[in-house]
Amino acid sequence: MKNFYSVYDVENVNALVKRCHEIKNDPFGNREKGKNKLLVLLFFNPSLRTRLSTQKAAYNLGMDVICMNMAEGWKWEMEDGSVMKFETAEHVKDAARVISSYADIIGVRTFPTLKNKTEDYKDKVINALMKYSTVPIVNMESSILHPLQSLTDLFTIREKKGNKSLKVVLSWAPHPKALPQAVSNSFLQWMKVVNINVTICNPAGYDLDPSFTKGHHIVHSQNEAFNEADVVYVKNWSSVETYGQFLPHEKDWMITKEKLDKTNDALLMHCLPVRRNVVISDDALDSDNSVVIEQAGNRAIAAQAILENLLE
Numbered sequence: 001m002k003n004f005y006s007v008y009d010v011e012n013v014n015a016l017v018k019r020c021h022e023i024k025n026d027p028f029g030n031r032e033k034g035k036n037k038l039l040v041l042l043f044f045n046p047s048l049r050t051r052l053s054t055q056k057a058a059y060n061l062g063m064d065v066i067c068m069n070m071a072e073g074w075k076w077e078m079e080d081g082s083v084m085k086f087e088t089a090e091h092v093k094d095a096a097r098v099i100s101s102y103a104d105i106i107g108v109r110t111f112p113t114l115k116n117k118t119e120d121y122k123d124k125v126i127n128a129l130m131k132y133s134t135v136p137i138v139n140m141e142s143s144i145l146h147p148l149q150s151l152t153d154l155f156t157i158r159e160k161k162g163n164k165s166l167k168v169v170l171s172w173a174p175h176p177k178a179l180p181q182a183v184s185n186s187f188l189q190w191m192k193v194v195n196i197n198v199t200i201c202n203p204a205g206y207d208l209d210p211s212f213t214k215g216h217h218i219v220h221s222q223n224e225a226f227n228e229a230d231v232v233y234v235k236n237w238s239s240v241e242t243y244g245q246f247l248p249h250e251k252d253w254m255i256t257k258e259k260l261d262k263t264n265d266a267l268l269m270h271c272l273p274v275r276r277n278v279v280i281s282d283d284a285l286d287s288d289n290s291v292v293i294e295q296a297g298n299r300a301i302a303a304q305a306i307l308e309n310l311l312e
């Protein structure tokens with residue numbers, strides 16, 4: 001693997017998930033692999049899980065880590081040939097090559113503006129880093145994809161439910177702020193690669209981009225979706241059609257224990273952070289269906305599998 005931008009960088013997804021199982025059983029078995037290697041993590045946006053789990057993964061491999069909050073750094077210019085007379089102080093072309101001279105692997109988190117879909121969906125920052133960096137780039141959530149989360153999600157589903165045929169539901173839920181579509185887009189990509197046809201349920205106006213929903217099934221009723229579900233993955237996303245906007249929606253889309261009781265004893269999954277009693281009720285989050293804490297714990301396993309692969 002040269003970079004880890006999306007599922008399509010992974011040669012064999014099932015082998016990678018198998019490797020996650022092995023790492024979970026023996027997290028320190030490869031401690032020499034990253035010796036004298038440096039991971040640099042660039043955060044343009046906040047994080048708890050991604051930052052800590054990726055650092056933990058690197059330490060388990062014997063790597064050193066430097067994290068940089070990019071709000072404290074120079075503002076980057078992204079356009080080639082621009083005359084940099086205004087806000088931007090450093091071109092990504094230079095920054096990428098400088099960071100590459102220090103780092104053996106670079107991770108980056110860079111959220112969308114949610115103002116202009118065409119621009120956001122170009123995923124400019126991470127694509128520029130992949131273009132100009134001379135070391136591997138790890139996507140720690142870009143404008144449109146969150147593959148470290150999705151590998152975790154697939155691993156967690158396999159760990160809990162095995163390889164049997166499953167009804168997997170991706171359910172939209174309410175949130176007080178407009179959120180990116182990256183987690184959901186990425187989840188759908190990974191599920192498609194392992195031939196899981198996801199039932200996506202969201203209110204009208206919240207359909208995800210067709211390039212990600214293709215091959216899956218969209219319904220606009222949670223009742224219909226949850227019937228016989230083995231996995232309910234919950235996530236809010238802002239509208240794609242009316243890009244980045246809140247639309248008027250039914251507040252009863254919140255996930256509750258009563259709704260989970262209508263499933264096939266489904267796993268309740270969420271990438272976290274989650275707003276309790278807005279997105280998911282306490283009684284659902286604290287129920288036996290919920291695997292959200294273990295899912296978050298698995299972030300370190302997935303990150304370790306990816307870093308190990310990139311160190312090859």
Ligand code: CP
Pocket residue numbers: 046047048049050051141149271272273
């Ligand atoms: N799920 C996830 O990426 O969490 P953080 O935003 O806290 O990193």
